[in-house]
Amino acid sequence: MPVKKLRSLDEAEESCWRDPHDPLLWRQIAAVWELSRRLAPRRFPPGVHKHRSIEEANRQSERWLIPADEEG
Amino acid sequence: MEFELILKVLRALADEQVRYRIVGGVALNFWGLARATVDLDIFVAPDEANIARLRAALDAVFNDPEIDQITAGDLSGAYPAIQYVPPDGPFHIDILARLGERFTFEDIESEELEVEGVPVHVATPRMLYRMKKDTVRLQDRADADRLRKHYQLEDEEG
Numbered sequence A: 001m002p003v004k005k006l007r008s009l010d011e012a013e014e015s016c017w018r019d020p021h022d023p024l025l026w027r028q029i030a031a032v033w034e035l036s037r038r039l040a041p042r043r044f045p046p047g048v049h050k051h052r053s054i055e056e057a058n059r060q061s062e063r064w065l066i067p068a069d070e071e072g
Numbered sequence B: 001m002e003f004e005l006i007l008k009v010l011r012a013l014a015d016e017q018v019r020y021r022i023v024g025g026v027a028l029n030f031w032g033l034a035r036a037t038v039d040l041d042i043f044v045a046p047d048e049a050n051i052a053r054l055r056a057a058l059d060a061v062f063n064d065p066e067i068d069q070i071t072a073g074d075l076s077g078a079y080p081a082i083q084y085v086p087p088d089g090p091f092h093i094d095i096l097a098r099l100g101e102r103f104t105f106e107d108i109e110s111e112e113l114e115v116e117g118v119p120v121h122v123a124t125p126r127m128l129y130r131m132k133k134d135t136v137r138l139q140d141r142a143d144a145d146r147l148r149k150h151y152q153l154e155d156e157e158g
Helices: A009-014 A023-039 A054-065 B003-015 B024-030 B048-062 B065-069 B072-076 B125-132 B138-150
Strands: A047-051 B020-023 B039-044 B081-085 B092-096 B110-115 B118-123
Touching (some): A009 B138, A023 B024, A047 B065, A054 B081, B003 B039, B003 B118, B020 B125, B024 B118, B118 B125
Antiparallel strands (some): B081 B092, B110 B118
């Protein structure tokens, strides 16, 4: 893999973007998702969960991400 | 999330001709920033026919009787945000019909991209920026900033 030298964090972040029409993007996404799935496997309660607003749904998503042993 | 499984869902949505728009983290991935996410967020047109097509698409992939609980009545009424977790529970699909008073399906500007041969409808970077920039979630505001910088949206949005 080649060495890439960057002048700032902004430049580093910008270098993470790919063209949405670049076929390599899909391979990169698949690799990132697979790595995340292996490092931090998730399991959510199966079924349909109904919410009165997106904020309520987001709060639920955040609760799901808290490991059971950290819940107060 | 498993890329192949999400692709299967998107292929089923296309096969059933569901009217939907991808927003959230998956949209950001599809616009060029590969990063981990645990959910697929989609805006849908909440009419009876479209939600019947959505149920058919999800059922084709997951074969789950729970899917029958996703109804147009709920989405266009008291429950504009429904989360569906498939039987194995490795990720969730957030199905949205409106975002407060600000956005409905009709407001979501989108483009069609082709992902591994599957046509997908993705909210445009400008739309994602508008949706994320004023929210309270730090992650959304950071994403808005990334979109603004990469797609040079500052001049358009002020």
